Amino acid sequence: MRLLRRWIDGPWVPPQVGRAPYLWIASLAFFGWKYLYVDASALEYALLALTLAAFVVIYFASFWYAGRRAVPFIAAAFAMGVAWAPVNFGASTFFIFASAMCSRLGRPRIAYCCLAAVLLSATALALGLQLPLSFLIPTLATGAPVGIASIMDAQVRSSRRLLLLKQEEVEHLARIAERERISRDMHDLLGHSLSLITLKAELAGRLLERDPAACRQEIRDIEASARHALAEVRSAVSGYRETGFAQELERARVALSAAGVTLHADAAMASLPAMPATAENVLALALREAVTNILRHAGATRCDVSLGMQDGLIVFRIRDDGKAVAEAGALVQGNGLRGMQERVAQLGGWLGMRCDQGMSLELRLPMERAAQGASR
Template structure:
């Protein structure tokens, strides 16, 4: 009983086709025109009711079935027309419905061939039984355009569904890309700043007893850096960055100085495209963060130049704690840096000898 109630509740046709299929059922009125001038017998009334009860479920099922599963419904509908044709010229309605049902055949050539087979079959029946033009003309004149229009409409709906699925896929990929971007940015922004805050907090603790004034200055710097980190996080989530390479260099100098690391920065003066500047800034931030966390370095060299139309950034330290590049390559920071550089057609190279050497090369054309 529950399944019956669910079946009766619908939907009886796919929502994509709208309400029109319910309207097309009014075409069955042609089937009763004969009885306006010829009173039906009790047997005809009974057969008429049974025919409608059999046809209507098949009609709604035809909107859900496809290809081979649709064939029994097509044959049954054609059989109803065949059975009624000698007795009621309104039987042409069933041939028209059968032609429209061919829209469920996804192979369009097969669909049009099925329409032709149905209409030719109806014409042969008309010739064999010697049916009047009132049967043959509606079958051909209405069945042909209705069948073709149904197939074309199904084709359009199919393409629309494919386009919708592609749009959903693009939106899904865009969401994934945005989440990855935010993940990389959060790692780069917070990793660097939290490392700096940790160093300054340790320094403030060491200075607390012997130099309270210096300790207070470090605590104030911690507050300033924390507020700046919050602003940068908000900016990154919004997709905009207001700070550039010079700002990152200043931040790097401050952070490295707090860790007693001398910074030697050589930055050539030339215009840097906005996208390239963003990538270089984040690469510098990640490299400095790695030095603060892992390198135990005393000196860091940064060289940024324009070489034959290619932006080159080299960052090298003299740290001793890192033995292999694999120790860094597994981290999210370098992976995020690599993704940004590759997205702009650049290259990222990492070497470990005495300290860590990182080289980033980015074509200016790709970054513009």
């Protein structure tokens, strides 16, 4: 029933095979060559018509089956060749088609063994029945290259199909990676900005009665922070955001100052050589995440930041004097630090954290690897 429906609805062969099979069926004309110059009986003509009709069905159906399920079609074509060889030397056409069908078996080794079996059996048949060379030569001279070409073509199609699957998998992984990137950036951007807005809102609430002018200033800062966060979210979603370390350090100083935390930056940072944009962006986001954690959890009064070069490595350290030892486990498992570790790992770097009378974070990036990442 399924075969009949395919004949009615089409196509008769899988689309990836193309239209060539419709032309190959014309090779059956060699099987009818005899009847242009030899008059046969009515029975032979009837058997000829039945054979051709049956073979056309077998031929087109064979394209839809592979592996062991293709064996009956090869056997049927081979049997037609054996049955007609004694009376019609054009039966070599069936052996050629059987040779081509060997490509349906899938595994090249099995396909080549089947091809050899078909050709050797045809040779044995020709020698056993003492058939003329007009039967044997077309069978071997055409069957061998056609069979080999069909097997190689099947391998190419299989490789192309696997390549397409790999490409789809790569595209799927790229989409996942992009979603993770956006997720990390959204966490870093909004986490820091919202923490600052919350802190300033609390401060404005306390200043509302005592110092209205200072309260208005804090509200203006809240508005500016919200606008800045919105702009960064838009640029991050577009995928073009790059944050400068110096700019991020200044933002950190303002945010920590609002929370009563003094930021001390190493004076040697000003004399550092220019860093690749990729490394600078990772360092800026690491600084932002660390400052966000200090604002949320540390209860610190001092924060020390240093950035330097050691043996070709960019070394970044940040430490606070808070008492957030109890929250260390939560920080290690947090999305922010996990995202930070992923970014550092992509550049071949290392990230370490220690909680001992405050949190101490150290990040190392190879300058050469970061430069390669920037050039890509």
